Amino acid sequence: MSTKTSVHVSLEQAKRLVEYLETDQQDKADELIAEIQSPINTALFAEIGKLTRQLHDSLSNFHLDSRLNDLATADIPDAKERLNFVISRTEEAANKTMDAVETIFPVVDSIQQQINTVKPLWHKLMHNELDISEFKALCRDIDILLKTTEKETNKIHGLMTDVLMAQDFQDLTGQVIRKVIDLVREVEDSLINMLTAFGMDSEQEKTTHLPKVGENLVEGPIMNSENRQDVVSDQDDVDDLLSSLGF
Amino acid sequence: MFSPEGALDKNMKVLVVDDFSTMRRIIKNLLRDLGFTNISEADDGSTALPMLKEGDFDFVVTDWNMPGMQGIDLLKAIRADGKLSHIPVLMVTAEAKKEQIVMAAQAGVNGYIVKPFTAATLNTKLDKIFERLG
Numbered sequence: 001m002s003t004k005t006s007v008h009v010s011l012e013q014a015k016r017l018v019e020y021l022e023t024d025q026q027d028k029a030d031e032l033i034a035e036i037q038s039p040i041n042t043a044l045f046a047e048i049g050k051l052t053r054q055l056h057d058s059l060s061n062f063h064l065d066s067r068l069n070d071l072a073t074a075d076i077p078d079a080k081e082r083l084n085f086v087i088s089r090t091e092e093a094a095n096k097t098m099d100a101v102e103t104i105f106p107v108v109d110s111i112q113q114q115i116n117t118v119k120p121l122w123h124k125l126m127h128n129e130l131d132i133s134e135f136k137a138l139c140r141d142i143d144i145l146l147k148t149t150e151k152e153t154n155k156i157h158g159l160m161t162d163v164l165m166a167q168d169f170q171d172l173t174g175q176v177i178r179k180v181i182d183l184v185r186e187v188e189d190s191l192i193n194m195l196t197a198f199g200m201d202s203e204q205e206k207t208t209h210l211p212k213v214g215e216n217l218v219e220g221p222i223m224n225s226e227n228r229q230d231v232v233s234d235q236d237d238v239d240d241l242l243s244s245l246g247f
Numbered sequence: 248m249f250s251p252e253g254a255l256d257k258n259m260k261v262l263v264v265d266d267f268s269t270m271r272r273i274i275k276n277l278l279r280d281l282g283f284t285n286i287s288e289a290d291d292g293s294t295a296l297p298m299l300k301e302g303d304f305d306f307v308v309t310d311w312n313m314p315g316m317q318g319i320d321l322l323k324a325i326r327a328d329g330k331l332s333h334i335p336v337l338m339v340t341a342e343a344k345k346e347q348i349v350m351a352a353q354a355g356v357n358g359y360i361v362k363p364f365t366a367a368t369l370n371t372k373l374d375k376i377f378e379r380l381g
Binding site (some may be wrong): 067094095097098102116149214216219220222232233234235245247 | 267269276312340342343346348364
């Protein structure tokens with residue numbers, strides 16, 4: 001609102017005021033003063049009226065957003081639980097997979113070892129250099145190899161099925177994360193509504209803030225490294241940077 | 248740490264430091280696949296440091312972002328301790344800011360791998376680190 005007073009007392013008004021005062025007509029003098037000031041009052045009242053309406057709207061909008069309360073007391077704690085579920089399910093899946101893989105490694109190694117045992121005699125056989133006693137030994141080794149391979153491939157097959165089934169977390173965690181994303185979107189909308197209700201322009205406030213970093217600049221995995229100048233995008237970038245430093 | 252022929256001693260004592268047990272397990276498996284058998288684990292710098300001071304470790308693989316003592320602080324502590332300062336340190340981390348990589352280099356890191364990484368990358372970096380030291 002303009003603070004400039006636009007009151008102009010005319011000579012005629014001044015004369016009348018003097019006349020009222022001289023003739024002891026106090027009421028009329030007051031009236032005249034009010035009349036002279038009235039343009040300011042009109043503007044002032046209009047402005048106060050506007051502000052009051054805005055305040056009223058803001059408060060009622062704020063009340064309307066009682067959803068915010070539910071978000072803070074129910075939905076967000078629920079989301080935290082959901083995200084913890086994601087952590088435990090993915091950890092469980094990783095461990096199940098590694099259990100299977102760690103069991104497969106030695107099995108494969110033992111088959112490899114038996115193949116290595118058979119190989120020299122097998123090589124001799126292929127070159128017609130095998131005598132009868134060696135042939136018997138080879139048959140024995142191959143018999144063992146076949147038996148182990150049969151047994152162990154069955155085992156590996158079972159373990160591979162375990163690895164396969166351990167991936168079922170993806171479906172569940174995907175659903176859970178999608179729900180949490182919906183919640184985050186809703187919280188975002190509510191916050192924007194609140195900012196708007198209090199007359200703050202969320203678009204105007206939108207700046208290119210970098211994600212918050214912790215101690216030692218810790219930020220964790222970078223989501224959109226192609227849009228950032230301050231991060232490396234892969235191992236080659238790291239190697240280039242280090243070699244530019246003389247590493 | 249090295250046999251007279253210059254080959255890498257696969258019996259060297261390795262400490263793997265990461266707050267996620269699954270990542271420790273992955274790194275342990277990869278190291279085992281490369282022939283390393285003497286591997287211990289710690290879940291952050293403050294657990295790792297006393298272990299390093301106690302046992303005669305030959306090599307440290309550490310994450311950066313961990314609760315308690317972070318990897319970069321562990322690295323600085325290792326370099327500041329006369330008895331540990333010779334131990335090569337390989338950082339395996341999701342931290343990818345150039346500033347951080349420079350920071351780690353200045354703190355005396357021997358290698359820096361960004362997650363996600365491959366078995367081949369780990370292998371290459373290990374070779375490079377021990378080739379330099381040898």
